[in-house]
Amino acid sequence: MAVSAHIEELRRKHKVLSETVEAEQKKPAPDGMAIARLKKQKLFLKEEIGRLQLQ
Secondary structure, eight states, rough: OOOOHHHHHHHHHHHHHHHHHHHHSSSSSOHHHHHHHHHHHHHHHHHHHHHHHOO
């Protein structure tokens, strides 16, 4: 897989996680642990995208 295609896939996953976090936060009783886990996943993806862009 080309680096650019891999970056695009990571961006897509990051967007999906963002939408999931937003949906969870809008619930009447949001699950704080789930939100924290999703945000950590988003951060990991963001860091990986940044690392790949420097190559």
